Structures are given as C-alpha cells and as structure tokens.
Amino acid sequence: MENTIHETPFAESIVHPTDLSDDSERAFAHALAIALRGKASLTILHAGASGGHTWTGFPSVRGTLGRWGLLGAESSRAEVLRNLDVRVKKVTLKSKRPLSAVLDYLEQHPADLIVLATEGRDGLPRWIRPSTAEAIARRSETKVLFVPRSARSLVSPEDGRMMIERILVLVDHHPDPRAAVLNAARVAAMSVKTPVSAVALYVGPPGGSPKIAFPESRFCAWSEINASGDVVDAIIHAAAEPSADLIVMATERHGGILDALRGSVTEQVLRRAPCPVLAVPARRGGD
Numbered sequence: 001m002e003n004t005i006h007e008t009p010f011a012e013s014i015v016h017p018t019d020l021s022d023d024s025e026r027a028f029a030h031a032l033a034i035a036l037r038g039k040a041s042l043t044i045l046h047a048g049a050s051g052g053h054t055w056t057g058f059p060s061v062r063g064t065l066g067r068w069g070l071l072g073a074e075s076s077r078a079e080v081l082r083n084l085d086v087r088v089k090k091v092t093l094k095s096k097r098p099l100s101a102v103l104d105y106l107e108q109h110p111a112d113l114i115v116l117a118t119e120g121r122d123g124l125p126r127w128i129r130p131s132t133a134e135a136i137a138r139r140s141e142t143k144v145l146f147v148p149r150s151a152r153s154l155v156s157p158e159d160g161r162m163m164i165e166r167i168l169v170l171v172d173h174h175p176d177p178r179a180a181v182l183n184a185a186r187v188a189a190m191s192v193k194t195p196v197s198a199v200a201l202y203v204g205p206p207g208g209s210p211k212i213a214f215p216e217s218r219f220c221a222w223s224e225i226n227a228s229g230d231v232v233d234a235i236i237h238a239a240a241e242p243s244a245d246l247i248v249m250a251t252e253r254h255g256g257i258l259d260a261l262r263g264s265v266t267e268q269v270l271r272r273a274p275c276p277v278l279a280v281p282a283r284r285g286g287d
Helices: 002-007 022-038 061-067 077-084 098-108 130-139 178-188 231-240 265-272
Strands: 013-017 041-048 087-094 113-118 143-148 166-170 196-203 220-227 246-251 277-281
Touching: 013 022, 013 098, 022 041, 022 061, 022 113, 022 143, 041 098, 087 098, 166 178, 166 231, 178 196, 178 220, 178 246, 178 277, 196 231, 220 231, 231 265, 246 265, 265 277
Parallel strands: 013 041, 013 113, 041 087, 113 143, 166 196, 166 246, 196 220, 246 277
Antiparallel strands: 143 277
16 A cells, blocks of 8 residues: 555646635645646636736746746746646636636546635635535536635745645545545655654544554554544644644545535535645545
8 A cells, every 4th residue: 555655646637726816826836836746737727707817817837936946037938847847737718607617627627636725714715606616516526625815834835845744634434534544645645744643533422433444654654533522623623733734524426526515514614724625535435
C-alpha cells in the first residue's frame, strides 16, 4: 500500500473555477501548489456573460511562481512547463449561466480534483446558490477541495510549500470512508513535514466505529478518536483542538460530490470549518 500511495499522485488533473475575485486567490494558490507537487495539469476556469476576460485577468501563474522563488522575473510560459513540469491552461466560457457552463465543461473535460473558494459562513462560493447546487449534486462525481476565505491555509504564501501537520478524517459505516482515508494519506505525502498526524474521527457510541485497514505509509501516522453528540459540533471541536490543517469527508457518490449542500453535515462543516475541507466520493463496492 505504501508504494501505491507514493507512486499514485493525489491528483493528475485539477480544475479551479474562479470568479476572478480576490477571494479566489487563496484557492488558486492551493490548486497551483498541488499541481506543482504532483506535476499535474491545472485548468483555471472562468465563466461569465461577457466572455471577454483575457489571460491578464486571470490569477498570475508566473507571478505567483516568481513570488515563491521558483521562476525568474522574466521567465516565459514555456519555462513553466520545461522547468517545473506543470501544465497550466486558462479557459473563459461565455455564458449567462456560469455554473451550468462550468458543469458542461467538467462533463467534457473530467478532472481528478476541483478546487473552490468558499465564503465562510455562507458555506458555498458566491456563484453556487442552493438552487444551482442541486445541479452539481447530480452531475459532479469527483473530489472537491473547499478553501474557506478566512480559514488556515495548507499552502505557505511565502514559498508555496504544503504545510500540513494534522489531518482529520470523518469515518462512519455509511458512506464508505475508505476512499477518504486513502486520499488523506495521499495528501499527507505532499507535506514538507512528515509524518503527518492523520486522525480518524468516529462520532457515535464507544466501540461502534467501522473497522478500517489504514494504509501503511511513512508519510502519516494514524490514530483513532471517538466522540459523541452532534456530528458537526464534534467535527469542528476535533478540528480546533489541536488544530487540524485539513478535514476530509466521504460523500455519497450516487448523488454527486456535493450531495449534502442543503443544510446537511457537509454544508454545515463548510460554514464553520477552521481549515480547508476535502470532500471525496465514497467507493462503489470497494472499487
């Protein structure tokens, strides 16, 4: 299992939908840092009625890499690929319905990971409202990294390194937590500090937690904790004391990655999370 974790990247293709606002900058930094660490492709995607945005309106890849000390000030776009082995594409979609345009794009260009900025207490990005979230629930079946505006960051703003010390993984009998556990281990492998403390949290009666074969890896050290009471309160408390850098949750795959965006556990955790949240589709039949 350790070789699988080491050799299989967390994501080989990443899409970062953005509204080009300042709030999206932190999410962009996460998407770029993950792409760099895994030598993955990164698509920065914007949809709007005008469709008139050019490359200069998008987050600056070369500027960010220069600030992180990874490229010289005069480096060309070709040098990003040649020196860092990361492929970046910026796409503008002209549409009066941005969310539908993004979903259509994702159907035609599937990705391993979507990285989204969120609005803190509002839970979702500004362009995803409850009425349109149902569309994502039906049509998106990939993992999503939510980056709350005011939460702790996984990425160092100075050099772009992944600064991860503790990951909290919610486990239960349903949905199947195995994919969430495996992805938590793969995230841990990207950290500059290892081993990462990976904590499996079960909220329920003592002794009732599911039996999980945790992946063996030198990148993370697994432990288990049990909590009772309200699930959301327990998750937020466990993420705060001691501080977690990432919360990982399994979601119902048959309903889409965001099947819980109407006041249920995932949405409530997003509203209150002190750190980024990774939602992972549960496995089908152990695949």
